[in-house]
Every structure is written in structure tokens, then in C-alpha cells.
Amino acid sequence: MTNFVYLSKERIRELEKELSEMKNGGRKSMAERIAEARSHGDLSENAEYDAAKEEQGLLELRISKMEDVLSRASVIDITNMPKDQAHILSTLTVKNLNNSKTYKYTLVSPEEADIDKGKISITSPVGQALMGTKAKQVVQAKVPAGLIKFEILKLE
Numbered sequence: 001m002t003n004f005v006y007l008s009k010e011r012i013r014e015l016e017k018e019l020s021e022m023k024n025g026g027r028k029s030m031a032e033r034i035a036e037a038r039s040h041g042d043l044s045e046n047a048e049y050d051a052a053k054e055e056q057g058l059l060e061l062r063i064s065k066m067e068d069v070l071s072r073a074s075v076i077d078i079t080n081m082p083k084d085q086a087h088i089l090s091t092l093t094v095k096n097l098n099n100s101k102t103y104k105y106t107l108v109s110p111e112e113a114d115i116d117k118g119k120i121s122i123t124s125p126v127g128q129a130l131m132g133t134k135a136k137q138v139v140q141a142k143v144p145a146g147l148i149k150f151e152i153l154k155l156e
Contacts, residue, residue, distance in 0.1 A: 004074040006109045008089060012073055019066045022059060030056045069111060076109075086133045086155055088122055093154035094130070097138070102153065107131065126150075 007015075034056060037049035081087045091106045105120045107130060113121035120127045126148070129141035135155045141148045 003072060005069050005072045005111055006076045006088065007073050007111060008108070009075055011108075011112045012070070012075065015066055015070055015073075019063065019070065022063050022066070026059050026063075030059055084134055084155065086130050086152070088131075091156040092130055092133070092152055093156075094150040095153055097149040097151055105130065 030052065033052045034049065037046060037052045040046055040048060043049050076089055078087065078089050086092055086107060088107050088109065091104065093102060093104050095102050104118050105126070106118055107122050107127055108119045110121040110123050113119055113124070120130075122128065122131055125143045126141045129139045129150065130152070133139055133152050133155075135152050137152045139150050139152070141150065
């Protein structure tokens with residue numbers, strides 16, 4: 001069973017670029033590090049060689065995971081989604097009624113979430129609470145620290 005991963009076109013391009021860099025530059029760099037470590041002699045007691053091989057394994061794991069995500073990626077088409085209701089790729093300006101601070105969030109798939117960039121996952125407690133909302137609506141999100149109330153100020 002294939003589980004689709006919904007991504008924006010921009011995020012797919014970013015992942016493809018990162019994957020290409022890992023496959024080309026990353027693998028080449030790793031091979032050079034392993035060769036350098038191998039040249040230091042006895043491999044059974046060569047910590048530098050062991051570390052390079054372990055790092056190579058982690059690189060290959062990241063490549064494999066990224067290939068898997070890209071193979072299941074489906075581009076999000078928001079053209080038929082309602083303009084007055086929050087959905088994936090909507091940007092909302094919200095006021096946290098608990099602390100009176102205003103935040104701007106874009107609702108994204110879990111694979112694109114990055115709180116530092118204001119991108120929150122639709123599967124997170126806050127993302128779930130914001131999905132389907134409309135401007136001027138007040139919603140609650142149950143988070144580990146308790147309940148947070150948000151007022152939707154603006155929906156883009």
C-alpha cells in the first residue's frame with residue numbers, strides 16, 4: 001500500500017536538489033574520506049575508518065528515505081479548495097488568546113513542517129485545530145502544555 005506524501009512543487013524541487021547533492025557530492029566526499037582513513041593502515045583499530053563507514057551508512061539511509069518520500073510525492077493542487085476556509089497550504093494570521101501574541105502560520109504536510117519558518121503540520125495539534133477554520137473564528141488546540149485558544153485574524 002502506497003501512502004501518498006503531499007508536497008508543494010517548491011518542496012519537491014528542494015528535495016530533488018538535496019537528493020542530487022547527496023548522491024553526487026556527498027557520496028564522492030564520503031568515498032574520499034574512507035579512502036583517506038583506509039590509507040592509515042590496520043582497519044581493525046582505525047577509528048577514523050569506522051567513523052567514516054558509519055557516516056556513509058547514515059548518508060545512504062538519508063538518501064533512501066528521501067527517495068522513498070519523492071517516490072510517493074503528490075503535488076498539492078489548491079485551485080479547487082475553498083478560499084474562505086483553512087486548508088493545506090493556507091496561510092493564517094492568528095492571535096493566541098492565552099498570551100495575546102500574533103503568529104503567521106502556513107499549514108503544510110508533516111514532511112514540510114518547519115516551525116522556525118512558520119510552517120506547521122496539518123497533523124500537529126495546532127494544525128488540526130486550524131484546518132477548516134474561517135476568519136474571525138475562535139478555536140482551541142490541545143497541546144502538551146494544555147489548551148491554547150486562537151482567534152483567526154486573517155486567512156490567505
